[in-house]
Structure formats: structure tokens, C-alpha cells
Amino acid sequence: MYVIGLDIGGTKIEGVLVKATSVSLLPSVLKKIRVPTEATAGRDRVLCNVTGVILSLYSYGKENVSGFRLGGIGIGTAGFLKKGRLEMVPNIPSLKGVKLKVLLLQQLQRWKVKAPLYIENDSICFALAELMFGAAKGFKNAIGIIVGTGIGGGLILDGKLYKGRDGGAGHIGHTTVDPSGPRCGCGQYGHFESWCSGKHIAQRYTAAGGKIQNPDPKKIFHSKEAIAEKIMGETYEKFGMALANLINIFNPEIIVLGGGVSNLPAEFYKKITAAAKKYAYPAFSDGIKIVRNRLGDDAGVFGAAALALKN
Ligand code: ADP
Secondary structure, three states, rough: OOEEEEEHHHHHHHEEEEEOOOOOOOOEEEEEEEEEOOOOHHHHHHHHHHHHHHHHHHHHHHOOOOOOEEEEEEEEOOOOEEEEEOOOOOHHHHHHHOOHHHHHHHHHHHHOOOOOOEEEEHHHHHHHHHHOOOOOOOOOEEEEEOOOOEEEEEEEOOOOOEEOOOOOOOHHOOOOOOOOOOEOOOEEEEEEEHHOOOOHHHHHHOOOOOOOOOHHHHHHHHHHOHHHHHHHHHHHHHHHHHHHHHHHHHHHEEEEOOHHHHHHOOOHHHHHHHHHHHHHHHHHHHOOOOOOEEOOEEEEEEEHHHHHHHO
């Protein structure tokens, strides 16, 4: 079966055309495309870019695969669809409130592309990809967390995606770990995201008087400067609290991290696991696996493709 997977991010739109022989084997990629989202260029431009990626991948299939038939299109996007409208998309503000599925289906119909279309939050796609093909394969209760510019999450409970009432379940980044902390992009204070996302680790470091130029979590992690060590120490603590809450509520077997910050070395995983164990109920945290993803940057598009395959 051939399916298209798309990951719509604030910076780029990435798409793949894949061939899948089974839902449990990593699909093979026939074609990959990456274009800028042009998030600030307005709704029509962004939608045109999304449609453009789908049409290019579809045309590639038509021209290069004999008897090509598209089985489905999966899309992972920032935010989530509430009653069909995209919500919580601070990095692509022009898509806020947009009926993404309806508009894309109209566009695709115009170009005579007929295939079922599935849209989910990008962190949910990440969790799904790691469950089906990556680090969480074989587990029934897994949580995927993307720690990049922001923090998002996806829940797999009893082997199934858990989406909640409106499809917004798993917004782990917007849980409060310490309200005395920095303001989050959503307007609240002291969220897991506003303590521990890559952007906020760097902002906290600068606000505390750190001397590294253009700081990022990698530089701060490796620095021996006292301020850097203090900021990383706080990061482990707050990370541990957020993970402990997840562990106590969902009793997962594994938590898989993705996003830029997940590339920090093994020592980072040791520290956040120790902090999680400090705050979680021991019976639940005993044997918990807190690990880096296996699919790397491709998790998003594979997760989106997996959405279509799964359905
Ligand atoms: P986005 O959030 O735009 O999808 P990323 O997932 O790459 O992008 O996350 C970007 C954040 O991750 C930035 O704060 C960046 O500094 C941080 N980051 C990127 N690479 C690393 C790395 N190797 N180690 C630690 N942090 C990183």
C-alpha cells in the first residue's frame, strides 16, 4: 500500500511517499520533500504549500510506480482539530480556527486526488510512529514527548492512541510544575514547557546572567559555568516532576523523548530519570524506561503515514 505522510511545523513542511508492506514494518520511503511553511505569509500561502507537497508526492507516485494507487494521506500538525477547526497553533497563527481537513479535501478534489485524509497533533503522530516502528514497539502503555522549541505529548494507553474529548489529550507541556516559574507561550506561568523546552532553557539561562553567546541546551549542558549548572539542575528537577506526574497517572512502561533537546547525551537521561524516580510513586517508577526516540527526525512523517496505514 502507498501512503503519504506530512508533518506541518512552524518552520517547515515535510512530506514522504511511502510503500508499506505491513503495519508493523517500517515503510520504505519512495520520495521525500521538504518546503518552508512560510508561517507568517498568511493562511492561503501555508495551505498552498501543504497542498503542493501532497500533489508533488502524488505525481511522483503516478509517474514512477506502475499501477499506483494512493491508500491514504496522514498529516501531523502543530495544534489539534477541535470540532474540525485547528486550535493551539502559536507557531502558525494564520491556521488558527481553520477547517484544515475540509479545505484540504476541497483542494485535493480539484486536483483529482482521491484518498482518505487523517489529521492529528504532531506529538500524537510522534508517539504513534515510535509505537509502531521505533523505541516503543511492543509496549502497550507508552508516552511520547517532543521537547523542542515547545513541549508536546502523545499518549498510547492499552495499545491505543488516547485523544480525549476534543482530540487535545497529551498536551503535557502545558501542565504546571511550579507556578513561580517563567511565563509560557500560552500565557500561564510555570508550565513544564516554560521550564524545560529548548527555548525556555536558553531563556532562563540568559535571564539568570549566563555568559554563553547564543545559548542553547547543548551548550548549557556541556558548560562548567555555575549558572549553567544551576539552570540544568532546575531543568532536571522540573522535568522529573512532569515525568513523575505522567508515571503516577498513566503507569506507562516507557516514555520516549523526541525533538531537539532529546539529543542531549545519556547523562541527561540519567538525571531526569533520577528526578522522576524521586517524585513518582516507587511502585510505578520501578523499571520505567525513559529513552531517546529511534526514528530521529523522520518520526513526524512516519507517524503521519502510520495514521493513514492504521486506518
Ligand atoms: P522545532 O521545535 O522547531 O520542531 P527542534 O525539535 O529541533 O525544532 O527543537 C529546537 C530546540 O532544540 C531548540 O531550543 C534547540 O536549541 C534545541 N536543540 C537542537 N539540537 C539540540 C541538541 N543536539 N541538544 C540539545 N538541544 C538541542
